[in-house]
Amino acid sequence: MADPSTSPPLTRSSVQEAHKLILPHIHKTPVLTNTTLSKLASTPRPAAELEGTPWAGRTPAKPVIRIWLKCENLQRIGAFKIRGAFHAIERLKRDKKWVESGGKEKGVVTHSSGNHAQALALAARENNIPAYIVMPDISAAPKIAATKGYGATVIFSGSTSVEREAAADKVIQDTGARLVPPYDHPDIILGQGTLGLELQDQVTEALASPSPPYSSLLPPTQSPRIGLNAIIAPCGGGGMLSGVALSCENTGIRVFGAEPNYEGADDATRGYYSGTRITMVKSLTIADGLRTPVGAYPWSIIYERRLVSGMYSVSEKEILAALRLVYERVKVVVEPSAVVGLAVALFNEDFRAMVEKEGGEEGWDLGVVFSGGNVSLEALGKLFST
Amino acid sequence: MADPSTSPPLTRSSVQEAHKLILPHIHKTPVLTNTTLSKLASTPRPAAELEGTPWAGRTPAKPVIRIWLKCENLQRIGAFKIRGAFHAIERLKRDKKWVESGGKEKGVVTHSSGNHAQALALAARENNIPAYIVMPDISAAPKIAATKGYGATVIFSGSTSVEREAAADKVIQDTGARLVPPYDHPDIILGQGTLGLELQDQVTEALASPSPPYSSLLPPTQSPRIGLNAIIAPCGGGGMLSGVALSCENTGIRVFGAEPNYEGADDATRGYYSGTRITMVKSLTIADGLRTPVGAYPWSIIYERRLVSGMYSVSEKEILAALRLVYERVKVVVEPSAVVGLAVALFNEDFRAMVEKEGGEEGWDLGVVFSGGNVSLEALGKLFST
Numbered sequence: 001m002a003d004p005s006t007s008p009p010l011t012r013s014s015v016q017e018a019h020k021l022i023l024p025h026i027h028k029t030p031v032l033t034n035t036t037l038s039k040l041a042s043t044p045r046p047a048a049e050l051e052g053t054p055w056a057g058r059t060p061a062k063p064v065i066r067i068w069l070k071c072e073n074l075q076r077i078g079a080f081k082i083r084g085a086f087h088a089i090e091r092l093k094r095d096k097k098w099v100e101s102g103g104k105e106k107g108v109v110t111h112s113s114g115n116h117a118q119a120l121a122l123a124a125r126e127n128n129i130p131a132y133i134v135m136p137d138i139s140a141a142p143k144i145a146a147t148k149g150y151g152a153t154v155i156f157s158g159s160t161s162v163e164r165e166a167a168a169d170k171v172i173q174d175t176g177a178r179l180v181p182p183y184d185h186p187d188i189i190l191g192q193g194t195l196g197l198e199l200q201d202q203v204t205e206a207l208a209s210p211s212p213p214y215s216s217l218l219p220p221t222q223s224p225r226i227g228l229n230a231i232i233a234p235c236g237g238g239g240m241l242s243g244v245a246l247s248c249e250n251t252g253i254r255v256f257g258a259e260p261n262y263e264g265a266d267d268a269t270r271g272y273y274s275g276t277r278i279t280m281v282k283s284l285t286i287a288d289g290l291r292t293p294v295g296a297y298p299w300s301i302i303y304e305r306r307l308v309s310g311m312y313s314v315s316e317k318e319i320l321a322a323l324r325l326v327y328e329r330v331k332v333v334v335e336p337s338a339v340v341g342l343a344v345a346l347f348n349e350d351f352r353a354m355v356e357k358e359g360g361e362e363g364w365d366l367g368v369v370f371s372g373g374n375v376s377l378e379a380l381g382k383l384f385s386t
Numbered sequence: 387m388a389d390p391s392t393s394p395p396l397t398r399s400s401v402q403e404a405h406k407l408i409l410p411h412i413h414k415t416p417v418l419t420n421t422t423l424s425k426l427a428s429t430p431r432p433a434a435e436l437e438g439t440p441w442a443g444r445t446p447a448k449p450v451i452r453i454w455l456k457c458e459n460l461q462r463i464g465a466f467k468i469r470g471a472f473h474a475i476e477r478l479k480r481d482k483k484w485v486e487s488g489g490k491e492k493g494v495v496t497h498s499s500g501n502h503a504q505a506l507a508l509a510a511r512e513n514n515i516p517a518y519i520v521m522p523d524i525s526a527a528p529k530i531a532a533t534k535g536y537g538a539t540v541i542f543s544g545s546t547s548v549e550r551e552a553a554a555d556k557v558i559q560d561t562g563a564r565l566v567p568p569y570d571h572p573d574i575i576l577g578q579g580t581l582g583l584e585l586q587d588q589v590t591e592a593l594a595s596p597s598p599p600y601s602s603l604l605p606p607t608q609s610p611r612i613g614l615n616a617i618i619a620p621c622g623g624g625g626m627l628s629g630v631a632l633s634c635e636n637t638g639i640r641v642f643g644a645e646p647n648y649e650g651a652d653d654a655t656r657g658y659y660s661g662t663r664i665t666m667v668k669s670l671t672i673a674d675g676l677r678t679p680v681g682a683y684p685w686s687i688i689y690e691r692r693l694v695s696g697m698y699s700v701s702e703k704e705i706l707a708a709l710r711l712v713y714e715r716v717k718v719v720v721e722p723s724a725v726v727g728l729a730v731a732l733f734n735e736d737f738r739a740m741v742e743k744e745g746g747e748e749g750w751d752l753g754v755v756f757s758g759g760n761v762s763l764e765a766l767g768k769l770f771s772t
Binding site for chain 1: 409410413416418419421459460462464512596597602710713714716717718719720759762763764766767770771
């Protein structure tokens, strides 16, 4: 990875520059609207549903929320991670020292069993750069096959982070490959943030059309809508959330983060409201892409610069309910991690009360990021049979 | 339904007029590209795979096929049927006799247990017109609930076509409601054809962008691509296929139809090559939207006017293989009927040999219509567990 000290500044215009670099290599993913989901989000929850939740006894919130789904599950390799990976490679190719020291031949390395592994493998292959991926030896066979399918050399390690890092260090010593971390690096953050730029433009364009979506859901006195009011995105290591926050800097569009709260996976939420970044998470939430603590670079954007306006979390049951709605109503394949933002909009009464207060009768046009769709058909069957 | 004799002529410009009428009510669904699927379609099948098929012993074809997926599974109500339903209603609203005789108050009626039922229910509700839907009493509970959810009055009947038509006739006698058939009517055909116009424009637009999809898959001497070479679409009653054929009239874009061949569900294929429309089908193919014989109006376009250049069919196994690829690689929810066109492109050696011959080394940009995504999560689980 390029030396972070040589990375562009963490600003909206750097995200725009990143977008130019990666545009030939990625999909501009569709933004979907859905009347059923927006009506549901704009309907107060039955008081009975709040029993047994932290909001029991409270009057259900009455927000008006028009949902715009940014479908990064339809991105190449099935997740937004390809944006950061291509940006990291493009930045490396512009790093004279790396190129002159034979970097392109030595290759890149990461340790990941998830979407970042496949993303780096594909981005490297399309640039004829060798990629080494350290994966825990307990990784699922299809994930190993997919990563090898993109032409990477897979190196197996134990499953603790210490063992994985040791294996990656050994690859670096043996090959001279450059480490490309999954989220805690400016180039990765700027790459992921590009999805936020697209989402903003796509909504503005749709609202400028002769028949903009959701016109029938608006009060008659609605003022003209010209774009999004806010975006909510899942937060694992925080690379994507912080990138999206940068993409909205000085636009007036607010950005919120969403997490699972099972077994303490809401580390960023707890850190955000206590003022201290939490650096250790041990959760087996079904949102398996979000079991990671927030990285230092993302934290500086999310919390220290306050470019994220709030963090919210949801239960496993709420994630599953959102997941089912997406399959039945939106007709796209998503992994559980992808729907936590939607689950917050539908079920988190703190978020909903805030939108009611801030958005008033006209409500909000809310961008919701679907982060990825990499889930096996077998795992899916199990999720819905329980 | 408006008297067919008052319908616009069955031409491309009538499809364009229909598009203007329905545009405020429908989604302009996304067109997705997919490198993995296109590489697979452009790779000769292993000779061993052809054993036990009608092509055993033949040299596998070597077509070059770049796939453009028109995602009508992401359409409102989850299927293209909403296009025809809205067009039928818009045309009725312009029929003075119908309006002056109180047609809007008397309502519309159809017999369907599938996507047409939900489509008509929604189109009627958004126009404040009562809708009566005759459904077999053995229909799945979620389908009944969805149709009622769109505000329709559901009337139960026996499951034979005679019983269903009798029940619809009784509704007409009791209420004066107008019948809106699912496919065999010019207004329905013109409405469904609008997806073909969008697909043509969306591909042309994508090819004009600075980094058009699939550039890396082309031979270096490729002539400039300006749009689609062909479209393949599923054929049940033939309303959508014939509408798409009209949308391509005089454009040079060829149109092909795709069917399941299980238990004789390839009625349109057999009819097309024998010269006689087959009017009876009894098949339990998993592509349950395609168990219907081709209607007379569609037939006149598909066969008599030869606006469809060929019909191809696939086995249940091939449909399932395509279905799995779509879930794993494209990340969208499709019903089995939706993927028969893709299955033909991937697995039908007659189609593939034809593309090899016609498309040569440069190959074809092929539009593939995904017709719908209405499948229950439970049914899906069963499909992939067998």
